[in-house]
Amino acid sequence: MQNIQNIIFDLGGVILNIDYTLTEKAFQSLGITNFNELYSQFHANDLFNNLETGKIGEDDFIKELKQYVPINITESQLKEAWNAMLLDFPLQRLQILQQLRNHYRLFLLSNTNAIHLAAFNKILERDRSLPSLGVFFDKSYYSHLVGMRKPNKDIYEFVLQENGLNPAETLFIDDTLPNIATANELGIQTIHLQAPRTIVDIFKPKG
Structure with a gap:
């Protein structure tokens, strides 16, 4: 890091x-x-x-x-x-995002759709009393709203260019290998997250 x-x-x-x-x-x-x-x-x-x-x-x-x-x-x-596939937002993960905001620019990049967006916002409101994930990110990118989706290069390039991000200074975390592969091609640093490992394991303090 x-x-x-x-x-x-x-x-x-x-x-x-x-x-x-x-x-x-x-x-x-x-x-x-x-x-x-x-x-x-x-x-x-x-x-x-x-x-x-x-x-x-x-x-x-x-x-x-x-x-x-x-x-x-x-x-x-x-x-x-x-x-039915949409479950929950573990509190520890949201706390990690909150802590990371103090040190990094954070972005969300998701392949999703209007039905799921409305549903997971309801889950977030119900369980965590938050209206959206926007409170944790500088900007959120949802595929159905920007007209592009992973693993196509255009959506990564769009996020990088719109926010003036240097790929070498940018980390991308995803659980799908093709999405990771495209980010690597563009020079973005990556972590392929595979269960049971979570972002809590990646960012929890050492010692």
Whole structure:
């Protein structure tokens, strides 16, 4: 950390606990027994990519999902199933962010969508009485709002240029290897965070 002036954090799996299997189970309970198959298909036909880059909104996304579920399933049930993967914000992680703000410029860079943004802000409000993660960061970048997503280079370059960040003085923390690889290509310092290790383990005081 000697030369680091800036830290860019991923959200899911780094600050927010997530479990994708819970969304799979939630959709199965709605009658979608082949959710994994559909999930792969939606990736292949760019549905999720378009959702995460803001090319389609939540209404279009839900409309697409409705084609694959029993007719009696409501929009709110679909959203609830889609959000099932979002768990909690461990207090220690938020405390670490608060401490780091005194020493570094902090940024959030997340592949997400409008449905999840509203949901995890509600979790944060409910559990920590905070309206958004903005209190911890100089700036937050959500893929669906900027029209770009990781691991494409353009979103990293956008964050670097908009904030005048030197890649060599910038640390990026993410739990997904392709996202780390792109950052490395641009000269950004990286940590590939893998469970059970957390940001608390990385930044807790030595001794």
